[in-house]
Amino acid sequence: PRQSLSLFDSIFFNVRGLVVPAPEALPGFAATPWALAVAVVLTVALTIFARRRQAATGKALPMYRIGAALVVGLPLIVFLASGSPLAWSIPELKGFNFRGGINIMPELMALWLALSIYTAAFIAEIVRSGIQSVPHGQTEASRSLSLPGGITLRKIVIPQAMRVIVPQLTSQYLNLIKNSSLATAIGYPDIVAVFAGTTLNQTGQAIEIIAMTMAVYLVISLLVSLLMNLYNARTLLKER
Structure with a gap:
């Protein structure tokens, strides 16, 4: 620790991991999360109102700016008003x-970086293929109507690309869950290390422990598949 790499005398990196400052809530901080929850509810309500208003009158509200102002501004105002x-x-x-702060294990950092970079490369290709699957005539038609690029992307390209992106993205999320089990190879105490390692050595019940490990991964995978299939059903193009 005495030979740690230091950044601003607040962040330290050594063979034991990364030590960073940790936030500590003081009395009165509970109002800020409540303000964030209220801001999210208001944003959802305003989004529903804006869609109905646009369907009835054809006039759109800048909900991205309004939503960002609510989600960021309201908690910030409450936070400052309560004395930070x-x-x-x-x-x-x-x-x-070191005493104080949060110590991030080097195994966790290695796992996080490896899975993030590896999975991000596949997801980037999935998104790229989905966008390229949209016929070029769709964007040309939007340009002929003088639609801005942002509206073209959100209202025309992305809705059609999602029917190609979501199925592949579901498979990639499931692969990410299974790839996380490789953490035991670098010494990070994940589910496999705790179940098939520590618990198995203490109990000696190999069949039961491995079955429990398989069941945990199966339940997580089925939940992810269920949520993604529900989302995929909503993003499918509805034919008339």
């Missing part, structure tokens, strides 16, 4: 280790 009730625990070297 948030402190930071700065890590300090005391003895043979």
